[in-house]
Amino acid sequence: xxxxxxxxxxxxxxxxxxxxxxxxxxxxxxxxxxxxxxxxxxxxxxxxxxxxxxxxxxxxxxxxxxxxxxxxxxxxxxxxxxxxxxxxxxxxxxxxxxxxxxxxxxxxxxxxxxxxxxxxxxxxxxxxxxxxxxxxxxxxxxxxxxxxxxxxxxxxxxxxxxxxxxxxxxxxxxxxxxxxxxxxxxxxxxxxxxxxxxxxxxxxxxxxxxxxxxxxxxxxxxxxxxxxxxxxxxxxxxxxxxxxxxxxxxxxxxx
Amino acid sequence: xxxxxxxxxxxxxxxxxxxxxxxxxxxxxxxxxxxxxxxxxxxxxxxxxxxxxxxxxxxxxxxxxxxxxxxxxxxxxxxxxxxxxxxxxxxxxxxxxxxxxxxxxxxxxxxxxxxxxxxxxxxxxxxxxxxxxxxxxxxxxxxxxxxxxxxxxxxxxxxxxxxxxxxxxxxxxxxxxxxxxxxxxxxxxxxxxxxxxxxxxxxxxxxxxxxxxxxxxxxxxxxxxxxxxxxxxxxxxxxxxxxxxxxxxxxxxxxxxxxxxxxxxxxxxxxxxxxxxxxxxxxxxxxxxxxxxxxxxxxxxxxxxxxxxxxxxxxxxxxxxxxxxxxxxxxxxxxxxxxxxxxxxxxxxxxxxxxxxxxxxxxxxxxxxxxxxxxxxxxxxxxxxxxxxxxxxxxxxxxxxxxxxxxxxxxxxxxxxxxxxxxxxxxxxxxxxxxxx
Numbered sequence: 001x002x003x004x005x006x007x008x009x010x011x012x013x014x015x016x017x018x019x020x021x022x023x024x025x026x027x028x029x030x031x032x033x034x035x036x037x038x039x040x041x042x043x044x045x046x047x048x049x050x051x052x053x054x055x056x057x058x059x060x061x062x063x064x065x066x067x068x069x070x071x072x073x074x075x076x077x078x079x080x081x082x083x084x085x086x087x088x089x090x091x092x093x094x095x096x097x098x099x100x101x102x103x104x105x106x107x108x109x110x111x112x113x114x115x116x117x118x119x120x121x122x123x124x125x126x127x128x129x130x131x132x133x134x135x136x137x138x139x140x141x142x143x144x145x146x147x148x149x150x151x152x153x154x155x156x157x158x159x160x161x162x163x164x165x166x167x168x169x170x171x172x173x174x175x176x177x178x179x180x181x182x183x184x185x186x187x188x189x190x191x192x193x194x195x196x197x198x199x200x201x202x203x204x205x206x207x208x209x210x211x212x213x214x215x216x217x218x219x220x221x222x223x224x225x226x227x228x229x230x231x232x233x234x235x236x237x238x239x240x241x242x243x244x245x246x247x248x249x250x251x252x253x254x255x
Numbered sequence: 256x257x258x259x260x261x262x263x264x265x266x267x268x269x270x271x272x273x274x275x276x277x278x279x280x281x282x283x284x285x286x287x288x289x290x291x292x293x294x295x296x297x298x299x300x301x302x303x304x305x306x307x308x309x310x311x312x313x314x315x316x317x318x319x320x321x322x323x324x325x326x327x328x329x330x331x332x333x334x335x336x337x338x339x340x341x342x343x344x345x346x347x348x349x350x351x352x353x354x355x356x357x358x359x360x361x362x363x364x365x366x367x368x369x370x371x372x373x374x375x376x377x378x379x380x381x382x383x384x385x386x387x388x389x390x391x392x393x394x395x396x397x398x399x400x401x402x403x404x405x406x407x408x409x410x411x412x413x414x415x416x417x418x419x420x421x422x423x424x425x426x427x428x429x430x431x432x433x434x435x436x437x438x439x440x441x442x443x444x445x446x447x448x449x450x451x452x453x454x455x456x457x458x459x460x461x462x463x464x465x466x467x468x469x470x471x472x473x474x475x476x477x478x479x480x481x482x483x484x485x486x487x488x489x490x491x492x493x494x495x496x497x498x499x500x501x502x503x504x505x506x507x508x509x510x511x512x513x514x515x516x517x518x519x520x521x522x523x524x525x526x527x528x529x530x531x532x533x534x535x536x537x538x539x540x541x542x543x544x545x546x547x548x549x550x551x552x553x554x555x556x557x558x559x560x561x562x563x564x565x566x567x568x569x570x571x572x573x574x575x576x577x578x579x580x581x582x583x584x585x586x587x588x589x590x591x592x593x594x595x596x597x598x599x600x601x602x603x604x605x606x607x608x609x610x611x612x613x614x615x616x617x618x619x620x621x622x623x624x625x626x627x628x629x630x631x632x633x634x635x636x637x638x639x640x641x642x643x644x645x646x647x648x649x650x651x652x653x654x655x656x657x658x659x660x661x662x663x664x665x666x667x668x669x670x671x672x673x674x675x676x677x678x679x680x681x682x683x684x685x686x687x688x689x690x691x692x
Binding site: 050 | 275277278279280318321322323324325335346
């Protein structure tokens with residue numbers, strides 16, 4: 001019902017998994033204002049409806065939603081088939097679901113650690129397996145996946161989350177190596193700490209990156225078909241240094 | 256975790272626990288086991304302590320900023336309460352719509368604009384912001400949800416508009432936007448000398464949508480109460496409606512306390528007066544500098560240094576408006592305390608729906624002073640007492656100093672209002688001005 005300034009080209013068809021996450025929502029607002037078609041997946045129906053209404057109002061040319069717990073990998077093939085059917089195709093799949101988890105609890109209890117790994121690593125791999133094969137068949141598409149700078153080196157403060165993201169980043173490297181030649185782009189997004197609901201109340205969270213500028217960088221990296229995005233970009237040299245601190249010294253640091 | 260939360264005046268500063276509300280369902284679920292009270296706050300652009308709660312919990316609404324519906328036929332926009340007026344403008348202007356009422360900054364939230372029932376340069380024609388709110392949802396700490404409009408729960412509608420965030424959390428609201436065809440304002444600036452000339456210009460500008468005046472409060476003698484009367488209408492000539500560029504300039508450091516003294520402010524005011532060389536100046540101006548001249552400098556409040564600034568805004572009804580304004584301007588000029596920004600305007604007679612709204616017909620003057628503990632507060636008390644004698648009142652959103660006695664005299668309806676307050680919600684302002692409640 002809203003009138004929107006739109007580009008004249010066909011709207012892009014974008015599947016968003018974890019659409020109620022702060023970074024995903026901010027990214028979708030940019031796509032919505034460009035008139036994109038969106039299929040949104042999230043676990044909480046009420047939050048999903050609020051995000052969908054926002055994106056429709058901002059000018060998305062089509063918005064459809066599905067409430068799903070992405071931890072349930074058995075459901076993935078049917079969910080993804082339904083999504084691409086609803087969108088009548090797919091140009092971009094944006095994987096943004098994930099949990100920070102409770103590091104201290106995960107140190108005491110393997111089940112907590114396993115749950116974090118399942119949500120952040122196993123579930124995306126299940127989704128990406130289906131999505132990669134879908135794109136390869138059509139020789140087109142972009143798979144944009146939120147990993148994290150926390151995956152660059154394990155730190156005592158969040159190494160369970162970090163290792164889930166490290167595994168995900170390595171998986172994406174390999175996937176890119178396999179399907180880039182098929183015309184499919186794989187973008188690994190490595191945000192630093194960003195002001196979202198996930199990080200609300202963390203110490204120093206006021207100094208975290210602004211979610212809207214993170215989203216702008218992501219949209220631009222997808223448009224430029226880049227492989228890896230550190231956002232904000234300053235994290236690239238910082239992580240280069242952190243990766244190269246000798247373990248003898250690193251293990252004594254309080255990070 | 257306690258974090259300092261500064262109001263725009265940077266005085267006072269209190270520690271509080273910040274609890275961001277991301278979703279409409281976060282309140283009251285998030286606050287179930289809280290002690291020490293809570294207060295919904297937006298961007299913290301109120302000057303004093305209406306947006307502070309010492310040692311309490313601040314429910315920060317800025318992440319609750321989704322749009323819910325927009326109807327381009329009617330101009331009705333429904334949005335979550337944490338959306339800022341800047342975000343609304345970014346959405347609305349390219350679609351040919353504008354805020355019905357706008358304050359001097361666009362960095363306030365929709366909920367905050369309702370809770371303070373803000374006014375703008377078009378008060379004489381449009382009334383307050385609350386007049387353009389057709390409905391909103393109010394959530395109380397007991398978990399009840401209330402739809403409020405002039406016809407549904409009209410008592411809570413009236414108490415919440417201008418209700419300083421104390422009646423509940425506004426989760427969403429519907430605002431009536433107005434159509435525009437251009438970003439531009441047909442602007443005219445006119446020099447005046449004295450309150451009589453200001454009043455003449457006000458009368459002549461009756462059909463002009465926006466009027467406001469800057470007044471030189473440092474001038475004495477023949478130049479007393481000189482100023483520039485600024486008026487404008489939305490340009491009727493169709494023009495590009497592109498979105499605004501992002502602001503880049505951030506006031507980079509704390510100014511030392513001596514930077515703003517009576518000499519530098521007097522020089523600034525003289526320069527500002529004469530910047531406009533001719534008695535009249537006409538221009539076609541973008542709406543941004545017309546409405547938000549200071550938003551370009553994102554943290555301009557740092558100009559006042561660490562101690563912050565004290566705002567003083569009164570309205571005096573027409574009966575005593577002229578003599579009161581002259582007396583107060585004289586008191587300020589004689590005090591030698593500089594006011595960098597003095598804004599003078601006539602409020603119109605469009606009634607506000609809010610029970611505790613500040614504006615009423617008459618003259619309003621807003622002044623700010625850098626805080627000098629031994630001088631600023633005694634002057635403030637004298638000015639507040641004078642306002643009371645002239646039958647006026649002060650604006651809670653810009654106050655950090657009025658006494659309980661002054662507040663209760665300014666707003667005798669406060670006891671009636673207190674019955675609508677949510678038992679969990681309070682503010683440092685409310686604790687200060689109603690200690691006997």
